[in-house]
Amino acid sequence: xxxxxxxxKGLKKAGIDFVVSLPCVNLDKILEMxxxxxxxxxxxxxxxxxxxxxxxxxYLGGKKTAILMQNSGLGNxxxxxxxxYKLYQLPILMIMSHRGxxxxxxxxxxxxxxxxxxxxxxxxxxYFLPKxxxxxxxxxxxxxxxxxMAGSPLAMLFEVKFWEF
Amino acid sequence: xxxxxxxxxxxTQLEDELVxxxxxxxxxxxxxxxxxxxxxxxLGSMGMASSIGLGLALAQKRKVVVFDGDGSLLMNLGSxxxxxxxxxxxxxxxxxxxxxYGSTGSQCTYASNVDLSRVAEAVGFKKIFSFKDxxxxxxxxxxxxxxxxxxxxxxxxxxxxxxxxxxxxxxxxFRENL
Numbered sequence: 353x354x355x356x357x358x359x360x361k362g363l364k365k366a367g368i369d370f371v372v373s374l375p376c377v378n379l380d381k382i383l384e385m386x387x388x389x390x391x392x393x394x395x396x397x398x399x400x401x402x403x404x405x406x407x408x409x410x411y412l413g414g415k416k417t418a419i420l421m422q423n424s425g426l427g428n429x430x431x432x433x434x435x436x437y438k439l440y441q442l443p444i445l446m447i448m449s450h451r452g453x454x455x456x457x458x459x460x461x462x463x464x465x466x467x468x469x470x471x472x473x474x475x476x477x478x479y480f481l482p483k484x485x486x487x488x489x490x491x492x493x494x495x496x497x498x499x500x501m502a503g504s505p506l507a508m509l510f511e512v513k514f515w516e517f
Numbered sequence: 518x519x520x521x522x523x524x525x526x527x528x529t530q531l532e533d534e535l536v537x538x539x540x541x542x543x544x545x546x547x548x549x550x551x552x553x554x555x556x557x558x559x560l561g562s563m564g565m566a567s568s569i570g571l572g573l574a575l576a577q578k579r580k581v582v583v584f585d586g587d588g589s590l591l592m593n594l595g596s597x598x599x600x601x602x603x604x605x606x607x608x609x610x611x612x613x614x615x616x617x618y619g620s621t622g623s624q625c626t627y628a629s630n631v632d633l634s635r636v637a638e639a640v641g642f643k644k645i646f647s648f649k650d651x652x653x654x655x656x657x658x659x660x661x662x663x664x665x666x667x668x669x670x671x672x673x674x675x676x677x678x679x680x681x682x683x684x685x686x687x688x689x690x691f692r693e694n695l
Contacts, residue, residue, distance in 0.1 A: 370576060393575055395603060398595030405565035406599070409537065409572025412557060412692055435561025436569075440684045503685075 355517040356381035358485030359447060359510070362492025363418060368445065369393065370415035372403035376422035376449035378515040383420060400425030404432040407444050416496065418445040423452070423468040423509070424461070433475050433505060441503030445496050446477075453511035472507055479507035485517050520613050521546040521675040523652060523668050524584065527611065530654045531555075534580045534609075535695075537570040539563075541620030542674040543584050543613060549677035554694040558680055558687050564592035567610055571600050574608040577695060580658070581607055587614040587628035594636070600663050601641045609657060611666040615673075623672045637665040 353361070360382050363371070371386050372395045373379070386394050393415070397403040400421050407417040426448070437444065451458070452465015472479050480495055482488040492508065499506035524543065528536070528551045536556045538544045544558040559566060567590065570583035590596070590612055600608065616629040634647050644664040646657055657666055680687075 370572075372572075395572075395575065395599070397599055399593075401564070402568045402593055402596055402599065405562065405568025405593075405596075406572035406575075408565070409569035409574075410576040411572075412569070412688070412695075413573045413576025414692075414695060415572075415576045432562045432565055436559075436565060439561050440688045442688070 353485045353489065355485050355488065355510070355515050356385070358489040359492065360385040362489045363445075363447070364389075365489070366416065366445065366493040366496035368416050368418045368496065370407065370410040370417045371395070371420060372397050372406050372417075373420040374400055374403065374422065374425055376451070378449040378510070379420050379422075379447075382447075386420070400429045401432045404429050404437065404444065408436055408440075408442050411442055411444070417443070418447055420447050421449070423448050423450045424464045426468055426471055427464060430471065430475065433477065437505050438475065442505075443496075443499035443503060444505045445492070445499055446505055446507040448507055448509050449515070450509040450511045453513070455512040455516075468509065477505050477507055479509050481509050481511065483514060488514070518650060518670055519673065519675065520615060520619070520670040521550060521677070523613055523670050525550045526652045527582070527654050530658065531582060534582045534658075535573060536582050536584065537566055537573065538584045539566040539586050539589055542677070543586060545677045545680060546675050547584065548680045549675070554690045557691045558682070560680070560684055564589045567596040567600065568593060570610065571596070571603065571605065571608065574605040575603060578607060579695075580609065580662075582609045582611060585610060585612050586619070587612060587616060587633060588618045588626045590633065591626055591628065597637060597640045597642075604663055606662045608662040609664045609666060611668060613668050613670050615670045617672045619672060619674055634665065634667040637667075
């Protein structure tokens, strides 16, 4: 099981049936798997903030929701996470490619990469850091349950090294 | 026409539809005119009304009516592209356009320079209604979506109280309605 398969199988095991996405080079294979799955509604969006809005509506409509995104998109989603998700206690699973971490080849990714955990902390959004495909597969369903029980977004940060598996 | 009047005319014609209502005075005005468990009142996240409505329309079969504003639509214009591309038949986007940020003191928006219906048309929307003095919403309800409804209204807010419901109560009541 490679890293992409592990994340996708974890999402399936969690019962996720509604996914919004923006791409990252590391999410490429997962995006294809999500798009091809007949039981998942997949909505590519123009901006992460918009994706969070769409997912909130889908959750109100009874869906189990996740967003596939690069950590850079966290920056333009801060208000929707606070004044929609935190305010109304809505869950969502945030599958984030965490760029700017060990092994990053692009210096431009480093500032937002370093800021990402602090932004999540400021929003009081808990996050997991799975290091291997096995860990990811095990943690994703648990993370969704925690998000649903807590009525809060929950993030999974997948660092650059994770995608080497 | 005052915005509260437009909200009243439209909302009293709704039966089984689900409603997502924009942050600020629009939600307060809808709540004052007619409350329902099928209403989701936004208390934050300006710009997200059309997106929340799109997700709701894609997630289930009931018809969804969104009350959006010109300022908030301009904040999330990409939403029109996503709505058109996903093309849910059960989706009606009502833009109550007063050409200003009404809830913050009526500062002008660019909607006085830009015709938002023409923006929707350029994106590809096929079903566009424009109203000013009269609103015939029954025809809108009989049209296969996605529908873009542009209603020009006067600036200003009605003298209505704040919504005396907790956010979680608004959410839970709405989800239980489904």
